[in-house]
Amino acid sequence: MPRRHWLDPLARRVLQAAGQLPTSPAATSPPPAPPAWTMEVNRASREQWLQLPGCSDDTADLLLRLQQGGVQFSSVEELFRLLELPEQQRRSWEPHLIVHWHGDAPPQPAAAPLDLNNASADELEQLYWPEQRLQGLLRERRRGGFRDLADLQERLCLPASAIEALIGRVCFEAKRAGPSLPLN
Numbered sequence: 001m002p003r004r005h006w007l008d009p010l011a012r013r014v015l016q017a018a019g020q021l022p023t024s025p026a027a028t029s030p031p032p033a034p035p036a037w038t039m040e041v042n043r044a045s046r047e048q049w050l051q052l053p054g055c056s057d058d059t060a061d062l063l064l065r066l067q068q069g070g071v072q073f074s075s076v077e078e079l080f081r082l083l084e085l086p087e088q089q090r091r092s093w094e095p096h097l098i099v100h101w102h103g104d105a106p107p108q109p110a111a112a113p114l115d116l117n118n119a120s121a122d123e124l125e126q127l128y129w130p131e132q133r134l135q136g137l138l139r140e141r142r143r144g145g146f147r148d149l150a151d152l153q154e155r156l157c158l159p160a161s162a163i164e165a166l167i168g169r170v171c172f173e174a175k176r177a178g179p180s181l182p183l184n
Contacts, residue, residue: 035095041079042072042102053092059083065150070160073167075099081168082149113171116152117145127166133158145175 015021039048044067049060073079076097080090114123116137124134136156146152149170153163 038096038098041076041097041099042067043100052096054089055093062148062150066153066163069150069153069163071149071153071163071167072101072103072160073099074101074164078167113169115173116170117141117172117175129162141175146172148172 012021016023037051039051044063046060046064049055049063050057073082076094076099079097079099080093085093114126116124121134121138124137127134129137133156137152140146140155146155149163149166152158152166152172153160
């Protein structure tokens, strides 16, 4: 049994508060309890997504469409960037989320997101896509702006690896009116 300090309890607390004595283990607050449940982001079901506070049906459907297309997230931050969640919602989701990458190493994201609905043909070249794929993107974009990564994947028939490489690198703003872009 550890020896107690010879000072009376009040004097001990004063010295501990002043930092002149270490606090006793009983005086420190207990570590936060682990969450009651967790889910693996890259394998979660629709029901699991809907357990998260504020997760809408549309968000769950988007995440399932990406998952069905073979897309994986390499981090929780990547998921939050894609969904553009408010800070409070991020904090409420984070304890429940676990990310495991299945397969080869995940791609590394770039710095500033590229707006695929409004980028010029020259800006789109930073995707390093084959010319045929870029032409398909421009053609589909003229039909209407892309809603999200799942919409892009479905309309261009892109492999999961191409979509994973875009997570955190692209965004989908509303299409601006203006002259149509050349197909160069």
